[in-house]
Amino acid sequence: MAAKTFEKGNVAIAKAAVAAGCKYYFGYPITPQSDIPEYLSGVLPGVGGQFVQAESEIAAINMLLGAGSTGKRAMTSSSSPGISLKQEGISYMAGSEIPGLIVNIQRSGPGLGGISPSQGDYFQATRGGGHGDYRILVLAPATVQEMYDLTILAFELSDKYRMPAMVLADAMLGMMKEPLEEWIPKQAEEDKSSWALSGAKGRERRKIKSLFLGDGELAEHNWKMLEHYREVEAKETRVKIEVHDDCELAVVAFGSAARIAKSAVDRLNDEGRNIGMVRPITVWPFPYKEIRELAEKDIPFLTVELNVGQMVEDVRLSVEGRSKVSFAGYPPGYLPSPDEIYEEITKLLDKKD
Amino acid sequence: MPRLTIHEDRCKACGLCVEFCPKDCLALSDKFNPQGYHPVELVNPDECTGCAICAKMCPDVVFKVEK
Amino acid sequence: MNHAVIMAGFGGQGILMIGNLFAIGALKQGLNCTFFPSYGVEMRGGTANCTVTISDHEVGSPVTSSPNGVVAMNEPSVAKFAPRIGEGGLLLINTSMAPDNDFSKDGVEVIRLPCNQIADELGNIKLASMVALGAYAGRCGVVELKFLEEALPEVLPQKLHKLIPSNIEALRAGAKRADKQD
Amino acid sequence: MKTVFERPQSLVDTSFHFCPGCHHGTIHRLVAEAIDEYKVRETTIAAASVGCSVFLYDYFDIDVVESPHGRAPAVATGIKRANPDKFVFVYQGDGDLAAIGTAEIIHAANRGENITVIFVNNTVYGMTGGQMAPTTMLGQRTTTSPYGRDFAQDGYPIRMTEMLAQLEGVGYAARVAVDSPAHLGKARKAIMKAFATQIENRGMGFVEVLCTCPTNWGMGPIEANKRIAAEMIPYFPLGVYKERTGSDFM
Numbered sequence: 001m002a003a004k005t006f007e008k009g010n011v012a013i014a015k016a017a018v019a020a021g022c023k024y025y026f027g028y029p030i031t032p033q034s035d036i037p038e039y040l041s042g043v044l045p046g047v048g049g050q051f052v053q054a055e056s057e058i059a060a061i062n063m064l065l066g067a068g069s070t071g072k073r074a075m076t077s078s079s080s081p082g083i084s085l086k087q088e089g090i091s092y093m094a095g096s097e098i099p100g101l102i103v104n105i106q107r108s109g110p111g112l113g114g115i116s117p118s119q120g121d122y123f124q125a126t127r128g129g130g131h132g133d134y135r136i137l138v139l140a141p142a143t144v145q146e147m148y149d150l151t152i153l154a155f156e157l158s159d160k161y162r163m164p165a166m167v168l169a170d171a172m173l174g175m176m177k178e179p180l181e182e183w184i185p186k187q188a189e190e191d192k193s194s195w196a197l198s199g200a201k202g203r204e205r206r207k208i209k210s211l212f213l214g215d216g217e218l219a220e221h222n223w224k225m226l227e228h229y230r231e232v233e234a235k236e237t238r239v240k241i242e243v244h245d246d247c248e249l250a251v252v253a254f255g256s257a258a259r260i261a262k263s264a265v266d267r268l269n270d271e272g273r274n275i276g277m278v279r280p281i282t283v284w285p286f287p288y289k290e291i292r293e294l295a296e297k298d299i300p301f302l303t304v305e306l307n308v309g310q311m312v313e314d315v316r317l318s319v320e321g322r323s324k325v326s327f328a329g330y331p332p333g334y335l336p337s338p339d340e341i342y343e344e345i346t347k348l349l350d351k352k353d
Numbered sequence: 354m355p356r357l358t359i360h361e362d363r364c365k366a367c368g369l370c371v372e373f374c375p376k377d378c379l380a381l382s383d384k385f386n387p388q389g390y391h392p393v394e395l396v397n398p399d400e401c402t403g404c405a406i407c408a409k410m411c412p413d414v415v416f417k418v419e420k
Numbered sequence: 421m422n423h424a425v426i427m428a429g430f431g432g433q434g435i436l437m438i439g440n441l442f443a444i445g446a447l448k449q450g451l452n453c454t455f456f457p458s459y460g461v462e463m464r465g466g467t468a469n470c471t472v473t474i475s476d477h478e479v480g481s482p483v484t485s486s487p488n489g490v491v492a493m494n495e496p497s498v499a500k501f502a503p504r505i506g507e508g509g510l511l512l513i514n515t516s517m518a519p520d521n522d523f524s525k526d527g528v529e530v531i532r533l534p535c536n537q538i539a540d541e542l543g544n545i546k547l548a549s550m551v552a553l554g555a556y557a558g559r560c561g562v563v564e565l566k567f568l569e570e571a572l573p574e575v576l577p578q579k580l581h582k583l584i585p586s587n588i589e590a591l592r593a594g595a596k597r598a599d600k601q602d
Numbered sequence: 603m604k605t606v607f608e609r610p611q612s613l614v615d616t617s618f619h620f621c622p623g624c625h626h627g628t629i630h631r632l633v634a635e636a637i638d639e640y641k642v643r644e645t646t647i648a649a650a651s652v653g654c655s656v657f658l659y660d661y662f663d664i665d666v667v668e669s670p671h672g673r674a675p676a677v678a679t680g681i682k683r684a685n686p687d688k689f690v691f692v693y694q695g696d697g698d699l700a701a702i703g704t705a706e707i708i709h710a711a712n713r714g715e716n717i718t719v720i721f722v723n724n725t726v727y728g729m730t731g732g733q734m735a736p737t738t739m740l741g742q743r744t745t746t747s748p749y750g751r752d753f754a755q756d757g758y759p760i761r762m763t764e765m766l767a768q769l770e771g772v773g774y775a776a777r778v779a780v781d782s783p784a785h786l787g788k789a790r791k792a793i794m795k796a797f798a799t800q801i802e803n804r805g806m807g808f809v810e811v812l813c814t815c816p817t818n819w820g821m822g823p824i825e826a827n828k829r830i831a832a833e834m835i836p837y838f839p840l841g842v843y844k845e846r847t848g849s850d851f852m
Contacts, residue, residue: 362617365622366622367824368823369623369824369827372824373782390622405606405607406783409607409783410628410783410786411627411628412623412625412626412627412628413617413618413620414609414627417609418607419603419604419605420604
């Protein structure tokens with residue numbers, strides 16, 4: 001086992017990108033994710049890569065689109081307002097089936113908002129975000145180690161399914177330090193020679209595009225993408241479930257909210273209650289099936305988010321009315337403590353008892 | 354004598370070739386091509402010098418010129 | 421065991437440095453830990469604070485509203501964080517920067533230590549935060565001093581490594597003075 | 603018998619969708635001739651833009667990726683940075699390059715991206731139906747300047763070549779036209795130079811091509827062709843605005 005270092009979440013992402021063989025970074029500075037471009041601007045030139053500080057987030061995402069179209073592992077990173085600007089390019093990448101990694105270290109919105117942690121971009125991330133009808137892979141780490149592990153996984157899934165992938169974290173996970181064990185993926189990078197642009201030498205020319213004007217062409221393309229999505233949902237949904245028999249209530253939370261909620265849940269369980277915890281690791285694909293199975297056991301849910309109610313809609317869709325879904329949300333700009341979540345859970349249990 | 358090959362089907366009858374031919378060798382014909390245009394035709398083959406100005410001015414790459 | 425401590429003071433007092441040192445010391449002792457800094461506007465001249473959470477199991481929340489301890493390097497930090505300390509908690513007040521503070525709370529042990537003066541006596545005023553950390557660590561006992569000393573090379577930038585002995589001295593002096601207060 | 607003129611090999615043998623007399627076809631052909639001349643067909647990756655030129659990928663026998671509106675220089679930056687051994691060009695209209703994509707072209711130029719840019723200026727938005735472009739001439743009526751472009755209302759037509767030539771990252775900048783055999787010869791030469799600039803690693807090669815949009819100008823192809831010399835060239839002077847002779851980057 002490699003020695004652990006004590007690392008910032010943002011740096012863990014940057015290190016994971018290098019470990020995953022990503023040599024190309026395109027980005028524009030924004031708090032609280034600038035550690036990522038700062039780290040990579042130092043490292044990438046030394047590994048034969050390229051670091052480009054773009055003139056805007058719009059340019060950066062399109063540089064990613066360009067590099068991705070040639071099959072090269074590449075990435076961009078930003079925080080909420082910058083991710084909004086990238087939506088155009090993400091839509092084009094999705095429509096053109098170009099892989100690439102987008103990191104969103106969420107801050108508080110709307111607008112310029114603030115730089116404190118938030119989960120206000122859940123809808124934007126999981127519903128496509130840009131125009132059209134598409135999905136991208138969205139992975140939600142909750143520890144610095146997961147910032148590393150899921151970044152590598154995001155590259156792999158993105159290549160495998162030719163879909164843009166997003167690591168959806170926030171200012172808390174980006175700025176905090178935790179022990180990190182670095183590792184190098186053994187899995188060889190996906191062979192992209194069957195579709196990537198490389199110059200039409202000894203083969204037919206290739207077009208990578210999202211414009212389909214022929215009769216029925218676009219619908220056919222979108223049906224094909226939908227098939228992809230269904231495959232991803234079936235194979236790549238990841239969720240951490242800690243629910244025991246006779247569970248009184250299961251808390252559903254992802255990312256930093258899950259960290260805070262976990263402390264409250266641990267405290268209640270130490271006090272003799274039986275509270276479960278469900279933490280989606282992929283938020284698209286969302287673990288609908290897994291949550292529905294818990295609902296079938298009559299377990300009620302409390303969704304905890306650092307927003308005023310986004311993922312809770314997915315939880316409600318999961319249970320399809322089978323059990324009660326409560327919500328504890330904290331608007332962008334406010335960071336709750338474990339004690340406050342403890343109180344929320346206690347209130348719910350009191351009502352039930 | 355130069356040889357002018359006209360890919361009539363491609364012609365959109367914009368007339369730039371006719372306009373710029375220094376020897377007035379070209380004209381738009383009365384017939385229709387599959388695109389519904391009156392394609393260009395060589396009406397004065399003896400005067401053609403193979404200068405290829407028609408080919409260069411044509412936006413639709415209708416001509417091939419040999420000499 | 422779960423121990424959350426908030427360290428706070430003016431920017432430039434070495435707050436984030438001692439927070440890091442405490443965390444890495446805990447790591448060296450075989451414990452789990454998280455370090456969550458305040459950042460952004462506060463880094464530019466105002467107050468700085470960080471939360472270090474140490475646990476013998478997986479660390480849950482990296483933030484807390486009721487810390488087990490507070491290291492307050494100046495007056496505003498006492499006012500802001502000390503009232504949040506939970507039962508059985510520990511507060512270190514740097515009396516050099518908060519001379520008249522008389523904060524007290526039931527169930528909270530208070531160490532009052534003139535960290536700047538002690539550092540000055542050691543020959544380097546910049547060691548004040550190390551004195552404070554030594555005092556806090558020595559008293560709360562969550563992380564042994566020897567692990568903090570071991571962690572120093574990882575926290576101090578290379579160019580300050582020649583100052584490791586004086587940093588060790590400051591840690592030990594803090595621990596010793598805090599001990600004497602009983 | 604010797605072939606004096608024929609379809610360039612890297613131009614796919616198919617009809618253009620462009621309107622009669624539209625110069626896009628002419629410019630496509632010139633670019634294809636340059637691809638053939640420099641034998642880069644098998645190493646070229648182009649970034650298509652949005653507008654009438656979006657179908658570039660149907661006409662060139664090369665690898666092409668489509669870009670969002672205005673972003674082709676950024677897309678090309680990504681391609682070229684990740685693949686410095688490939689030949690990368692963009693082909694953009696005036697709405698794409700000089701309006702929505704102004705930031706992308708200026709900064710790609712300023713970074714000295716080693717790419718070739720073909721900028722098609724026909725003073726109007728073509729595909730969307732003849733709206734006013736940043737290059738629309740003063741007094742020119744379009745569907746969104748029904749009283750004619752007025753500088754007090756809409757500003758002056760933008761001269762991109764002059765602007766970009768100022769930037770150190772640009773190795774070659776020229777404005778040409780394709781309205782006469784003489785101008786065509788110079789246009790061909792300029793496009794070749796812009797290709798060579800990239801091949802010799804001398805930064806961005808930029809060629810602005812003045813051309814017609816007979817349909818949206820409401821003119822016949824010949825009348826439209828005459829407008830270039832009569833109205834456009836006096837405001838958009840032709841010529842080479844910059845040409846680095848060697849690797850003289852600072």
